[in-house]
Amino acid sequence: LHGLSVQLAEALAEYWHARVRSELGIDVYDPTGLDGMLRTEYQGCRYSLGYPACPDLEDRAKIADLLKPERIGVHLSEEFQLHPEQSTDAIVVHHPEASYFNAGGWG
Template identity: 75%
Template sequence: MFARNAYRDYLELHGLSVQLTEALAEYWHSRVRDELGFGGEDGDLDGMLRDQAYRGSRYSFGYPACPDLEDRAKLVGLLRPERIGVHLPEELQLHPEQSTDALVVHHPEAKYFNAS
């Protein structure tokens, strides 16, 4: 679509794919909490979105908690995502584009932002 100059269609599809990728990552994070036996501790949706009212955190490279994209190479070395067609080129952005990775920590005190 981008190559055909169908920019609006491209941007709408791109935006949808970004949101679906994030939703799938949240789904898997929730499923892991359930399988570990503390998914029932999750708060309501408003609390989850505003106050992170669930146990654990999912930290992604390039965001404030893990700002160094170079660290992604260490995780890629351990997981070897090329087995499923995901690659890490020089710019340290996973390909295909909507691929994602994260470090998931389920300690009760793992939060994105500490209010101290």
């Protein structure tokens, strides 16, 4: 049950990212197949702290200062982890050139 709830939080974040792309009218660039989605072949990126694109978890405190997650029962630990664990945050950028990495022409 725990693993399922953590994965559902991630799936919900991806759903909202897709919905934002739709509302901005840039979902026309979304791939039609699962492979393309997994390779993030759509316009924009959702950067999550603690992953290679944004490794410094301490930056989460800056986001928490802006969003005030305690208003909805989410708290930041001393280790910069969100609690409850089934919580997530991200920085979403929809610029056409946004990508996770650009090494050797891969984007």
